[in-house]
Amino acid sequence: MDLSATTVYADGRFQRYDEAKVGLLTHGLQYGTGCFEGIRGYWSPEERELFLILLRDHFERLTTSAKILTMELPHTVDELAEITVELCLRNRYETHVYVRPFCYKAAEDVGVRLHNVPDAFAIVPIPFVHYIDPNRALDVCVSSWRRADDTMAPPRAKITGLYVNSALAKSEAVQNGYDEAILLSHDGHVAEGSAENIFLIRRGVLYTPDPSQNVLEGVTRRAIMDIAREELGVATVERSIDRGELYAADEAFFTGTAVGICPIGSIDRRRIGDGGAGPITQQLRTFYDRIVMGEEPRYESWLTRTYAGAKVSA
Numbered sequence: 001m002d003l004s005a006t007t008v009y010a011d012g013r014f015q016r017y018d019e020a021k022v023g024l025l026t027h028g029l030q031y032g033t034g035c036f037e038g039i040r041g042y043w044s045p046e047e048r049e050l051f052l053i054l055l056r057d058h059f060e061r062l063t064t065s066a067k068i069l070t071m072e073l074p075h076t077v078d079e080l081a082e083i084t085v086e087l088c089l090r091n092r093y094e095t096h097v098y099v100r101p102f103c104y105k106a107a108e109d110v111g112v113r114l115h116n117v118p119d120a121f122a123i124v125p126i127p128f129v130h131y132i133d134p135n136r137a138l139d140v141c142v143s144s145w146r147r148a149d150d151t152m153a154p155p156r157a158k159i160t161g162l163y164v165n166s167a168l169a170k171s172e173a174v175q176n177g178y179d180e181a182i183l184l185s186h187d188g189h190v191a192e193g194s195a196e197n198i199f200l201i202r203r204g205v206l207y208t209p210d211p212s213q214n215v216l217e218g219v220t221r222r223a224i225m226d227i228a229r230e231e232l233g234v235a236t237v238e239r240s241i242d243r244g245e246l247y248a249a250d251e252a253f254f255t256g257t258a259v260g261i262c263p264i265g266s267i268d269r270r271r272i273g274d275g276g277a278g279p280i281t282q283q284l285r286t287f288y289d290r291i292v293m294g295e296e297p298r299y300e301s302w303l304t305r306t307y308a309g310a311k312v313s314a
């Protein structure tokens, strides 16, 4: 993807992607000492509007991730949201977008640490390309890699270096003929996908690992629990989940900003339901897709309109 002409935000100003540089020895690159977010914007050709989804939730999580790494973001949540809107405007996007804000340790020297190293911050938007084929249920496996534990580096923070854990699991899964991996935590309970939270449905109830199970506290995860409760009257139980429960599920799906709601068709070659999107999964997905395209007025507060000049939503 040629990003050279893209306007990004770096070093406190808007500049072109190919003007913004990091040095080879930058700490964040060498040691993974950074944190980031992934935010999506959905382009509605009918409304000629780009809807940024749950912007504040993402920047609140970024602020928490930074705090865990003893970093301080140079902007408040409101300012970050405003900068993101302006970035999309400056790039005149008329397409779905993915926005990547990140904060990283910026010194160019040798010596791993968090203290006495200056922080840097940037936001890079790109036109969105599908992360996973949205039109079919995924064949997934339980990874031989375990999810990093909170006692090692907290997965509730979206920490750059932690994605080695995800990359090992994802590549192992794909190279073994699966679409995606499910990582168990060190004690053998279900944690999450390489870049998604996981939900199971059994006898009409939704289950997902609670936040103490070494999962990222997903923005989409929370949104889906709200939709399930408010629109379908389906409760979500947050608790630890055994591996065997994966195989016994009537339905299963991943959630994430990049993938939205993605049905799981099989786990370790055991078919889930009829191998496609189950009925509750499908209802949730349809409703979520309507929300992000601005078609559910009651959920307008989840959206930030880029072109309407509206204030960044709560």
Ligand SMILES: Cc1ncc(COP(=O)(O)O)c(C=O)c1O
Binding pocket: 038, 166, 192, 193, 194, 195, 196, 197, 215, 216, 217, 218, 219, 220, 221, 255, 256, 257, 258
């Ligand atoms: C490890 C991990 N878990 C879960 C998620 C889903 O989180 P969200 O819904 O906030 O995108 C992501 C994606 O950001 C992720 O990287």
